[in-house]
Amino acid sequence: MIKINTRTFFNNRKVLRLLDKKTHAALGRFGKYVRKVAKNSIRPVGKKGTPSQPGQPPKSRKGLLKNFIFYGFDRAKRSVVIGPQKIYGIKGKTPNVLEYGGNIKSKKNKHITSSKVSARPYMGPAFRKGKKHLSSLWSNNVQK
Numbered sequence: 001m002i003k004i005n006t007r008t009f010f011n012n013r014k015v016l017r018l019l020d021k022k023t024h025a026a027l028g029r030f031g032k033y034v035r036k037v038a039k040n041s042i043r044p045v046g047k048k049g050t051p052s053q054p055g056q057p058p059k060s061r062k063g064l065l066k067n068f069i070f071y072g073f074d075r076a077k078r079s080v081v082i083g084p085q086k087i088y089g090i091k092g093k094t095p096n097v098l099e100y101g102g103n104i105k106s107k108k109n110k111h112i113t114s115s116k117v118s119a120r121p122y123m124g125p126a127f128r129k130g131k132k133h134l135s136s137l138w139s140n141n142v143q144k
Contacts, residue, residue, distance in 0.1 A: 024073050027080040029137050030130055031071030034082045038126035042066040054118030057125070058098045065095060069123075083123055099123055 041057035042065060052059045060066050071082040084095040097104055101119035105112055 020075075020078070023078055024075070026134075026137050027078075028071075028073055030134050031073070031080040031082050033133065033137075034123075034126045034130040035069050035071045037129050038069050038082075038122050039066050041122050041126060052120050054101075054120065056120060057122040058120040065098070082127070 042060050043052075043057070044063075045051070045059045045061050049061075050059075058065065065084060068085045069083065070085055071080055073080050093102070094104060096102070097117050098120045099122065101117060103114045103116055105114050107113075
């Protein structure tokens, strides 16, 4: 019978570096997958300009939201961050309001109006779909 002291084994710098590389690769693939699913869920508005139904992913007029979804690996936290970047062509809170619902203020003819927007989630469903594949992304990566 062989006993391995995992504390000593996982304190080995070479093993920790390898695990960091594998974690980075697996979470990078996860971020890429979730980003792709989120972007693919945002469809063009179409000729009639009909917005999406509440509870469905938002539709896009210009493609700004769809084109500004990114992902990145945070080495310090060993995690991946996935989501829309702040877009200067639209109000800063719009991506968040689309995901969770809320109010959007707009200015027309010197009048400020507030519109209530129902949630049209796109990142949450993409994350849940990607989460189903995370274990296979991780296990396939560690075996290599």
